[in-house]
Amino acid sequence: MENTVVKPTEHARLIEENDLGGRNLTGKAHLTITGVALLWSLYQLWIASPFPFWFDFLILNDTVQRSIHLAFALALVFLTFPAAARSRRDQIPITDIVLSLVAVGTCFYTVVNYESVVLRSGGSRTQLEFFVAFAGLGLLLEATRRALGLPMVIIGVVFIAYAFLGPYMPEIISHRGLSLNRFTEHMWLSTEGIFGLPLGVSSGFIFLYVLFGSLLDKAGAGNYFIQLSFGLLGHLRGGPAKAAVISSALTGMISGSAIANVVTTGTFTIPLMKRVGFSPEKAGAIEVSSSINGQIMPPIMGAAAFLMAEFVGISYFEVITHAFIPAFISYFGLYCIVHIEALKGRMSVLERAVTYSGTQRLMRSILTIILLSSLAFGLYLLFEAIGAAFGDNALIVTVLILAALYLGLIFASRRYPEIEVDDPDAPLLTVPAPLPIFLAGLFYILPIGVLVWCLMIERFSPALSVSWAILSIFVLLLTQKPLIALAHKRPVDAALWREGAQDLISGLIAGARNMTGVAVAMAAAGIIVGVVSATGLGLLMTEIIQTLSGGSFFLMMLLTAGMCVVLGMGLPTTANYIVVAAIMAHPFVTLAAEQGIEVPPIAVHLFVFYFGLLSGTTPPVAIDAFAGAAVARSDPLRTSLIAFVYGLRTAILPFIFVLNPALLLIGIQSAWQFAMVIGSSLIAMVIFAAGTQGYFFTRSRLWESVTLVVIAILLLRPATLLDAVQPPFESEPAQVLLQLADGLKGEADVRMIAEGENLSGTIVSKTIMLTLTGDGGQSAEDVLYESAGLGVEPEGDTLLVTDLSFDGSAQKAGLDYDWEILTLERSVDRINPNWLFLPLLTIVAMIIALQRTRASRRIENV
Template sequence: MADQQKFEVLSEDEQQRILEKYDPESATRKASGPTGWIIFFGLLAFSIFQLYASITQSIPRQILLSIHLGFALSLIFLLFPASRKIKRKNKVPWYDIILSLISVGIGAYWPMMIETIVNRVGTLTPIDLTVGVLAILLTLEATRRAVGMPITVIAILFMLYAYFGQSMPSFLAHRGLNFESLVNTLFFTSQGILGTPLYVSATFIFLFLLFGAFLVKTGVGQYFNDLALSIAGRRVGGPAKVAIFSSALQGTISGSSVANVVTSGSFTIPMMKKLGYRKEFAGAVEAAASTGGQIMPPVMGAAAFLMVEFIGITYWEIAKAAAIPAILYFSGIWIMTHFEAKRVGLRGLAKEEMPDRKDVLSKIYLLIPILLIIILLMSGVSVMRAALWSIIGTIVVSAIRKSTRIGFKQMVEALVDGARTALSVAAATATAGIIVGVVTKTGLGLNLANGLVGLANEKLLLTLFFTMLTAIVLGMGSPTTANYVITSTIAAPAIILLGVPDLSAHLFVFYFGIVADITPPVALAAFAASGVSGGEPIRTGVNAAKLAIAAFIIPYMFVLSPELLMIDTTVPYMIWVIFTAFTGMIAIGAGIIGFWYRKMYWFERIIAIIAGLMLMYPEGMSDTIGLGLFIALIASQIITKNKGKYKAA
């Protein structure tokens, strides 16, 4: 393709520096020597064990989860320093080696003692109690290092709530759990650390992270950029549209908004800046698009796999339901970048800046593994089997060309990279299990749901608004997986109490947990994008939130009109809902940017936004009025666009 140096693409070292600054999951040691080899083989063993467990499916659940936790904790203490400020952080200190060894013992305790533990039926010996306490403390510390402080603090607050239940206000009060009962619940039952969230990490999520690691080894990440350039590069504002298209594809191999921003943004952001986009706008486009990668089927964010267990439906049903909202989300960003490009007068890429189209199309086979996942899930194959076959498919497809072929060395590297990526997810889901255990044992979920509904006076829109705020605030400091676990247990039930389908309610909190990554004041994806673009972080976050306005509207739409999720609908009605929603996005996009066929006056922008909201609200009269305003506005724009006083600045 065209020489990428003309776009000043960030080097791998620069990308890693930005990742470490904004993404705790990337701030790992670079240990060498014997310790480095121990970590390497530990990660490799982790992946091999997980593959064996997935293929045979013969390991009892509690043993599987205990070993999964032991691997994750022991490797986290070797890889993640206690503080980023520690000097010589690449050297593993003695205390982390001890913590790692204790973690191995924690992971081995259930496999060695399972019959005894089961026979005691909740009665803990002093050794059990000691192991349980160590497991809880090590899980919290590992999560603090690998994921961040916010989710750790939230888990501690939940534990304090469980212990001091009798001292809580009336609607939150419960009998309280004594110390032994708390430890028993959190480590010796299936409701705590070794509960559903960690089970999803040890099965679905781990395999899909491995799938992503194998895809990366084929060079598919760069291919996504080339494919996006071929499709959108020559269009008005082409580089921004490349960023949107590329980031949507990158979401299939990256479960992190920040990682997606840095990897694809290191290429697309300099390209946007070169052609005239403001720093903050260029960063915002990438941040908004990269964040949306987690809601893009067929491989969505890790929390979507948790939804399979929480709701009790197939992953295919979730992916199918999320398809239309995801398309509307990316369409909204595409529309607004198009209007911004027209407003500023930006061109597309020159022919010599484009990759060779024939060469790009000759590598289209690299997308076969992603297509394979869709086919397998549609045919009813389990998520684990679909992931396993897709990994095999990736290896087979890569062999078509020497340049993409995955050899033995690359396979080993993929296994190691996949396990490394899974560490933070395992820690986050284990800590999320603490929260779920407390909520289940104390009945907090139902109490909070009733309280939320009462606060909203049983009004659905108000309940949705309060739930949205909860999800965004929690998401500002927690990874998507942990955020979803919390909101699905304490906020989603409030929506369900008002008659909303389970899938709509869970996708509602899932969406807003993800949107938190671009919502100021703590917008990690936007801040990472500003690190690449050189723009001002808060301004980048504000621009990203504006571009992703669809993400703030669409969840309300599919709660009010489940037809958008393909729930109990007819094809004609679904087509009508999609048409009005897409038309509404055009009007809202024009109103926010202030340009359509020409520059818009302030009152026209207000009318456009109102028309867009009315079109997006699924109701006959609202659609009729919105469509009338839309037609009037577009006619006015076309008729007056060439008049001098209306011309764009």
């Protein structure tokens, strides 16, 4: 049983059931579904292109685009996802056809009656509109149940009930409640609810990137990354597991589904991991952990990056810039865990097809890095020169150069064997040489290069960037088979061109079908977003978390993390991000500010995103881990528990980058500081892996493991230890505020501790940060009121808040009438926290020395 694996046909069935519905249809039913899916892809490409404006045809506004987008998704769900597990899979019941048509009709109501719906915004709605809204909402929830399961439906129903039952809720979460008219308009007939931001991002960005990934995989890039990773790392101890980590990072960049990543790469890597000595549970857990982390790896990040850009209000380029270092560190940590597991198990090493000495391998690696870096830099300079020299004609010249490069790489690949999909059951005695694999499929990297270039160099919009990348894949799919045949001097016939066209059409269909569950999830998440915006739940959650945490910022982070894991259970990557971000992100920032901690919004959104992802390995609804267990033929619960332990290295990162935004490349002042951040983080991950796995140079004792974990956390944020020894602030009397403001010239940042009643009547304490400005000739009262909207009067040793201007910075910071300013806090000069690296690393060196001594004694005794 241990050596049985999931066959390619069975892994395709797993993807079919989890992501595509699982119906096995033929004849007209199959043609209908493929036709709808193909039409959806063509529609999305049309609205993303400039063609509507060139031909003045089908120029659609955002509301209409989103309505048609959801109509396609609902139609495909009812046609492809059975109503129940026992339903027949070889036919579409009449009821599902009717439900599909009704669902499309509810979406098209706004399309057909757009002007009347918009013109009567805020007015009374008709009986027909009530029916359309509630029928559409009910069908959306049913589609969500079929595509995503019950968790998302339960969350949606709870939020709908909360919208109507607000007056009957406990005081801390009560609200006035929504009328039927308001609910209908807000949730279905406007862009505030179901057709709001999540569905807009789904229609505008996510579909195109999912389509990009499907087309690239159809071209063969996914298999290329797997083979290349194995060729590079398969010869190392535990090499197949290390290859799984790297290949999942690469395929995760082009996959919108963690489950698809698990079963695609896992079909190849899990049997190899088991063959070299990993247990089925550990093999499945390693694949699950690396596949889930593919969702945090830029540039695609499971499509959540586009939502973050919209929620936070920054560019897509900034999102992936901030997200790269934590993702890289997380993958490095998993690589270290895999290496330690291989050492603990004394696993065998596979031989390489071509062997080199250590010096030869080092020189080849250095030369390869230099060559690729030089090539990339040379191409950058070339395209910049083309832009300067040819002006408006630069695009034509660039396309010609890319075409020549593509042809050159195709014909250069003829010197190497063609890349084929390996049979996981076939015996494997040697690891193939990586260089022939790399050169044989180097042309697969061109579309990714086009995407990265457009995003990061040209700074095009995400939609325009991926449109160019998709166009390059079109060319690749249509021409690669005939050109490869020509390069290998094989006859080129019409069948090869037909195969290319069929691959293109199959990719378009697969992209739409892969998108079905995602689009439905986005629409269902719009229920949560709409209810939060209509009821003010985000502000209420601030009070709830503050009450539960008792004012402790660290406890608040733990509560937020726990809520993210619970809310994310059973949801796909992008949906769980929307749910937790809509509910938790604003309270997090607000409460951090009240503690006097300035947390960048992008750090908060990455925090909730990371913990939403962890739900994929958290029992009892660990859907990603269960998929990995199915491939590995292992116990699902044990697999999910091991994957959860492996995921702890990812769980500590959000806490660190919230408190130390330098990990997100925020506030980096110099190359030296950047090197310190990266270097200390990588060392910390090695130590953390050793601590959590109970093995460094030999099996660790308990005190050694605990010490290593603590040191790893301190290396990620050394100021934690320094704060305990030397507090960063010292208190001053509240009246110093008046002295500071009196005659202030220029700008001064003030940090103060204030106390007063919150909305529920509880006495709370907050840390307030204000920026005061003055011209040197103003009184303290004028400076405070003009720069912060604050009026105070002395009262004993404190200052009493007597006046607040509406929407002033003092009111925004959380001050209220009759609050008291207790003390001021002033920053103190203290040593650089980075000096603490020396004693921490000295302790690590001592543990290493102890372990090496024990290991050598054990060898002598043997």
